[in-house]
Amino acid sequence: MKSNKTMVIRKFVSIFAAFAISMLSVFNFMACNDKGASDEESKSVDTLKIMISPYQDADELLTSMKPLEELIKQGMAERGYEIKNIEMTVGTSYSAVGEALSAGSVDVGFISGGTYVTYDEDCDVLLTALRESINKDSTNAKDWNDGSEEKFNSELTTYYRSVIVAGPSKKGQELISKVNAGEKLTWDDLNSATWSTMGASSASGYMYPSLWLKNNYGKQIKDLAHVVQSDSYTTLAGRLASGQVDIIVCYGHVRAKFASTWESKLGGTDSIYKQTGIIAVTDKIMDDTISVSKSSEVITDGFKKAFGETMIAIGETDEGKEALNTISHKGYQWANNSDYDAERQVQQMLRNGE
Numbered sequence: 001m002k003s004n005k006t007m008v009i010r011k012f013v014s015i016f017a018a019f020a021i022s023m024l025s026v027f028n029f030m031a032c033n034d035k036g037a038s039d040e041e042s043k044s045v046d047t048l049k050i051m052i053s054p055y056q057d058a059d060e061l062l063t064s065m066k067p068l069e070e071l072i073k074q075g076m077a078e079r080g081y082e083i084k085n086i087e088m089t090v091g092t093s094y095s096a097v098g099e100a101l102s103a104g105s106v107d108v109g110f111i112s113g114g115t116y117v118t119y120d121e122d123c124d125v126l127l128t129a130l131r132e133s134i135n136k137d138s139t140n141a142k143d144w145n146d147g148s149e150e151k152f153n154s155e156l157t158t159y160y161r162s163v164i165v166a167g168p169s170k171k172g173q174e175l176i177s178k179v180n181a182g183e184k185l186t187w188d189d190l191n192s193a194t195w196s197t198m199g200a201s202s203a204s205g206y207m208y209p210s211l212w213l214k215n216n217y218g219k220q221i222k223d224l225a226h227v228v229q230s231d232s233y234t235t236l237a238g239r240l241a242s243g244q245v246d247i248i249v250c251y252g253h254v255r256a257k258f259a260s261t262w263e264s265k266l267g268g269t270d271s272i273y274k275q276t277g278i279i280a281v282t283d284k285i286m287d288d289t290i291s292v293s294k295s296s297e298v299i300t301d302g303f304k305k306a307f308g309e310t311m312i313a314i315g316e317t318d319e320g321k322e323a324l325n326t327i328s329h330k331g332y333q334w335a336n337n338s339d340y341d342a343e344r345q346v347q348q349m350l351r352n353g354e
Contacts (some may be wrong), residue, residue: 054233072086104296126291158286161281166246166279197228290311
């Protein structure tokens with residue numbers, strides 16, 4: 001009896017061991033398949049959503065940057081990522097792009113440093129844009145009104161400046177004359193003019209000019225009596241050209257950018273250099289960024305590395321340079337969060353009204 005009982009136990013143990021080994025094999029197979037599916041899923045993207053800040057007219061931006069879609073697909077494919085579709089849109093404002101990144105409704109955003117800092121709890125900065133520098137970099141506004149045109153240099157830079165530009169209106173010309181005569185403008189001079197700015201998260205179109213006002217007059221843009229917000233720099237330049245406003249705030253190369261369309265499209269009646277003048281120049285501003293959403297299901301560490309490498313490579317090709325020309329990006333370099341610490345200081349000062 002004892003022998004039979006032992007045999008039964010041994011047979012049970014043998015069957016249980018075989019069952020356990022079989023189940024372990026099944027679990028291992030499922031785990032391997034799950035890992036493989038996960039890897040495949042993470043490297044296959046149905047739709048990559050990219051939103052661009054309204055640097056220019058939306059239709060113009062989308063048309064000129066359309067070739068980027070195929071260049072990105074090709075570059076990412078070389079790095080093991082299949083992107084089936086790219087949905088490229090233009091935000092209605094700088095803040096709209098930041099909010100979309102925060103919500104995860106877009107994956108990638110072409111945004112200013114100011115917009116990135118405003119929304120940096122919800123997005124990561126990936127790349128800093130490189131731009132051609134211009135031949136004027138003085139903080140003395142009068143130096144910009146020496147009769148020579150602003151021209152781009154071949155030297156690339158990671159910063160730019162904002163300028164406060166007066167236009168062809170009677171008030172605008174009055175302010176230009178004072179600056180060129182070496183006179184310091186008063187707060188009343190500036191407050192009696194009509195200004196046009198971009199949204200409050202735009203570095204060159206709002207923040208740094210506001211900081212300049214604070215440093216020089218103890219005031220900010222929000223304290224001005226007459227301010228009209230524009231939805232794009234094209235709109236802003238058009239308002240100056242037509243005399244709807246006396247002053248605009250913009251990136252330093254604004255006149256070089258719009259010189260060819262000032263008369264033909266924007267409403268100017270003479271050369272932009274003859275009808276406008278720089279009345280103030282701000283401190284350095286870090287260039288635009290390519291930032292990614294922390295809430296996006298598409299964005300992983302591996303994706304960020306591959307996308308960053310892809311955009312850097314695109315910026316070095318003729319096709320890429322042509323597609324990026326509309327937003328004046330001449331390439332990219334890796335960005336660090338700390339690169340924008342100065343921007344954080346600006347925003348903190350503006351929020352506190354110091």
